[in-house]
Amino acid sequence: MAVKEEEHTLPLLPLRGEIVFPHMVLHLDVGREKSIQALENSMVDDHLIFLASQKDAQVEEPSSDDIYSVGTIAKVRQMLKLPNGTIRVLVEGLKRARILSFIDTEEYYQVRVVELRDIERNDLNTEALVRSVLDHFEQYLRLSKKISPETYSVVADIEEPGRLADVITSHLPLKVADKQSILEIADIQLRLEKLLSIINNEKEVLELERKITSRVKKQMEKTQKEYYLREQMKAIQRELGEKEGRAGEVEELREQLAKLQAPPEVKEKVEKEIDRLEKIPTTSAEGGVIRTYIEWLLELPWQKQTEDDLSLEKAEKVLDEDHYGMEKAKERILEYLAVQKMVKRLKGPILCLVGPPGVGKTSLARSIARALNRKFVRISLGGVRDEAEIRGHRRTYVGAMPGRIIQGMKTAGTSNPVFLLDEIDKMSMDFRGDPASALLEVLDPNQNSTFSDHYIEIPFDLSKVMFITTANAVHNIPRPLLDRMEVLYISGYTELEKERIAKDYLLPKQLKEHGLTPENMQVHSDALLKLIRNYTREAGVRNLERTIGTLCRKAAKQIVAGKKKKVVISTRNLPKYMGPEKFRYGRAEETDQVGVATGLAWTEAGGDTLSIEVAILPGKGKLTLTGKLGDVMKESAQAAFSYIRSRAKELNIDPEFHEKNDIHIHVPEGAIPKDGPSAGITMATALVSALTGIPVSRHVAMTGEITLRGRVLPIGGLKEKSLSAHRAGITHVLFPKDNEKDLEEIPKSVRKDMTFTAVSHLDEVLQLALVRNPYESNSSDV
Template identity: 80%
Template sequence: MKSEERVLPLLPLRGLIVYPNMVLHLDVGREKSVKALEQAMVDDNLILLASQCEVHIEDPKPDDIYKMGTIARVRQMLKLPNGTIRVLVEGLYRAKILEYVRQDDFFQARVEQIVIEEKTDLHLEALMRSVLDHFEQYLRLSKKVSPETYSAVSDIDEPGRLADVITSHLPLKIADKQKILETIDIKERLETLLQIMNNEREVLELERKISQRVKKQMEKTQKEYYLREQMKAIQRELGEKEGRIGEVEELRNQLKELDAPDYVKEKVEKEIDRLEKIPTTSAEGGVIRTYVEWLLNLPWRKETVDDLDLKKAEQILDEDHYGLEKAKERVLEYLAVQKMVKRLKGPILCFVGPPGVGKTSLARSIARALGRKFVRVSLGGVRDEAEIRGHRRTYVGALPGRIIQGMRTAGTINPVFLLDEIDKMSMDFRGDPSSALLEVLDPEQNNSFSDHYIEIPYDLSKVMFITTANAMHNIPRPLLDRMEVLYISGYTELEKENIARQYLIPKQREEHGLAEDQLRINADAIRKIIREYTREAGVRNLERTIGTLCRKAARELVSGKKKKTVITARNLSRYLGSERYRYGRAEEEDQIGAATGLAWTETGGDTLNIEVSVLPGKGQLTLTGKLGDVMKESAQAAFSYIRSRAKELDIEPDFHEKHDIHIHVPEGAIPKDGPSAGITMATALVSALTRIPVSREVAMTGEITLRGRVLPIGGLKEKALAAHRAGITHVIIPQENKKDLEDIPKSVRRDLTFSLVRHMDEVLKLALVGKNSDEQNQS
């Protein structure tokens, strides 16, 4: 035996001992261990591997580490994705720690390297054979070591190495393995191993005797269980009730834990009894099981506790959405009343507004503010009544309706339930789904909602239903009567700027992996995007355009062209191309035979240009531009009004006999309908016949009668926003719409002049250049 002193970095091992001549992988994660490895790689790739006395110690001290270890050579190092380092080490020599040289960043110790010269004599040969025999017996008793290990071990000639290798394969305690490592003398090491293996073999034999004794001394209950299992096996062989007993037991256990009314439990119990009696070969068994599982998985009484903190709710709603004051106010009112009475039937709110104004996301914010679960069901394209009420169980593949499915998804009886796109439902020979919704959305009836599949009354009275629609006129009247309608109109330019700055830009930056200092979009650039690259009531296209800028900026950063991207109004076209819209669609000069109207569509307000051409002819009236029946009738009414007032308007009384009239509304591919373009058509007609131009600054909306009266219209707020976006400064509206001016944002009212009119004569005085008088009725 030779010894030599040297200083080496030390790597403490947990639950593992490395012997000389062993090659294995280690995963190293502790900071001290990593630094010790790094030091070893800097030196000569040698490191001392010593095991900890206690595995659970995370930061060991010298007293926690065994004094005897193994000097190993580091063969390979590989960094893993989780931060740890996988190391391939080869054990070389035993070594004893004499003293610790360093303990701060990593352990470094002065060690005594022990080199053992292995010589074989007859005594050692006998010990080796005895160890191999005992190892073979151990393998036969234990299933923890593979039999192939014996053939690999039996080829080893060196007695010391044989002891080390066999010890490494045995599932021993760390203390026993350390004992073998610390035994320097080879004879003593083999004898110690023989003693350990004898003890292990005796334990294994004792375990086998105990298991045999337990089998013989099986108690009565165990025998019954054994016989029951045999009976199940026999039934499986006969094809009778295969697995049915286990299914029934599982369902009965779920029934015991079910929190539901007694009539529900009785129904489930009855169906489980039916399931137990039905043969396995019957298809009805699967139907009953599915039905029982639906009843067991539905929430019958479980509900979340409402968070009735008004300040917190208001803060959440303001965090998620800018504006939408009426909708937020309604939610806070509901919370206040709930706090007062403790029990209030769930309100049925209907958010009506153009796409992209935040109807769906507002419903999700309401759920977050209340602390309730959120469920969304889209009704777009639904035309089967069974989608709402469910299928009857007699049909193959029957399922509950979307309402019950949503309740199962929510897991509580008081979620916020969003019925999206309620105006997009239709009907056919399979029924009318909107009629099926009447019971769902009626607070007086939905406490006992009946689904065709469930067949048991289900309480929906605690659900807060919210519906969304783009247009109210598409919702059936009886259904609309059960809901409280909240209009969410389009956003003003100022509101869009705030939404972009506070919500859309931070959101898109985060989604595209950009830091705040890597992309900056100036206020003038945001304004230009709103005016010249998007034209919408909501902010969906605005968000899309901001996403495009984020992608462009990300490409510049990754390619190394720039470290920071700043978007301004000047360089915006370089990223987005040419402007798509001309800001301010008002005419640049007064036009003859052309008037600007205001329309209200499902996508918000818009301007409507109406052109009239007078041609030589025989009094034919031609209407083009894909107009609906109501709009055509408005044109006929305007034409008849002008004929009846031709003398007062300085028009030839027989103009209709000498001229053809052609009324055209541009964008002919888009369907247009509604009565509110009546006064616009009449104005354009008078302008074309009298050759007096219409003021470019004026837009108008109102229905006309044969006597020239101006009737009220709907959607004034949306139309006013459209006029504001288009750069109009003067809007003519019916007198009866005065009450709707309060809904228009102050920033829009400040830039627009509204003139209230009762008769067509007033419209002409205001709209035709040179016809203006001092008797304008303005507000």
């Protein structure tokens, strides 16, 4: 007899095109706002929810009339929010239930339901129905290709007849209405009878489908004829030795693999990828992706390398032919060759050539490759901010490709090229990663034998590569990266060196490029010197080469026009070809000046002279600094000012000068930013000169930082600063005593023309820089 069933008030989740039976576990994707609200409400209480299907799946906002009255009480096991806003939920059906009434339909559907208990009859009729259903289901599985044959063994183990009917119904590809009809039957015998009827009907449909398919196969349609003829054509082409389609591709790739010089793991990987390609249909887009990947693996120089030319004489000759000077860099290359000759195998060094633009860093790397008889490859890292540029993209991305390192190795075609990483100090980083960190593995001799590119996925040996990097300034290179490299400084050229380079290298090169010869164009040495002094201002020779090119163009025009047969450039007619002088020749002051001192500064383009002017004005001790100075230079000025105040009496300066006067310190060329810790003693000298009225010697330039006790601290870039002083016609340079070791880097020709004095205290600077000793003079203008 029926007993009173239990009632529940539950949130309702309407299903579209889906029926959930008791004991069934299913994933559902929920996207409608009401449905999501119903789910969230069920999670607050006991995780129970009522699942009922819509009569019409197309209805977006169903009413109570659009929902079947019988459904399943289910438990929410899991909820997962997807990126597109929908919720994936795992539900387990518990019991059948019927809707008694809709309580709320505003925010979400809430219904009052009553459970439907299964009506069981444990008699022979039920047993017979169960066996019949299983038998017919097995026959159905033999005919159907939509359900796995293993399903039968799962279903046959179910002992409860009611659950058996539910599980079989859930596996059948039925319409929602048919499944709903099974769900609504509480009597198990009636449910089995209904299911048996449905299975028999489905079996008949499948039998009919098979007969139709068999009939269609017997007909020779036009498309089948074309396919048959194409296959015949392929067979004929194979007999003739011609290659066509995917088969031809695969055969060609296998031939390349047989010739490939690579480790066994690489060959094994390529073989697997070729097998995959062979099985993929010609029309599949994935085939193109796999083909590209195989080609990359086949074209990389895994074990192919050139033999080094270890002749020191030849290397020295090549380096001298291509470059003038650069003794340290050349010496390092010859050392590498000597060691290579001794041990036969040496890990490629990581050299970092640091110097101003135009001094020949990139061309030196090319000359090294020529001297070693190695392939040369260059990549520019300026502006690179994506880690994938170094390591490549994962193959899962559309348009994936290897990084620049692997691309460079493919371009080189050998595993031991000279690999130039240009402008390594100009890399940056953003949300796409830090390429400088990705380079750590590339430039570490202990790690780069197994360099991993995201696209290639197989470790590639970079240990035989000779990496050379270039940079304009060391301080812009990340410290961990700099730690892995050997730094070689290539500083700017002197005027004499530039003149020699222009005469021996640049002028012959430009004459050849412009179709000229020494017979129809000649440039005097003094004209070249004037060109260097008054038409270019740089540490290197790049602009000088361009300027010589301009001269050659103008000469070529005159010769072609028939105005002249031979063009001779001298200092007198140089302005006629080049126009007015672009730069004032940086000569020293013509007279000794009061309150003006010449300092020396380092820039990325080499060195430069820096005039510092001081004016004493009536006022109340205000210190004014102008000339677009950075914080470091402002602090140097303050330190110099404080030191002079503390020593005013000894310097024969009015101790109360700061209460009666304003002091203005100016560094000309205010549009150019200036900063750095090397102008301290220059500012102090200019201040003392202005306050004592003693002129500063026009022949003296100085560099060094000052402390409040008057000590002179060391600086950097002494060579570049000395070259700028030499260029400006300075004959005496004062520099910190701690920088005496750097004197060796200054060319002998410069040291011969100039006097270098090491100083450790400002007292020494003042005695050398001022025309009279301020400690003995009593002539104060303040």
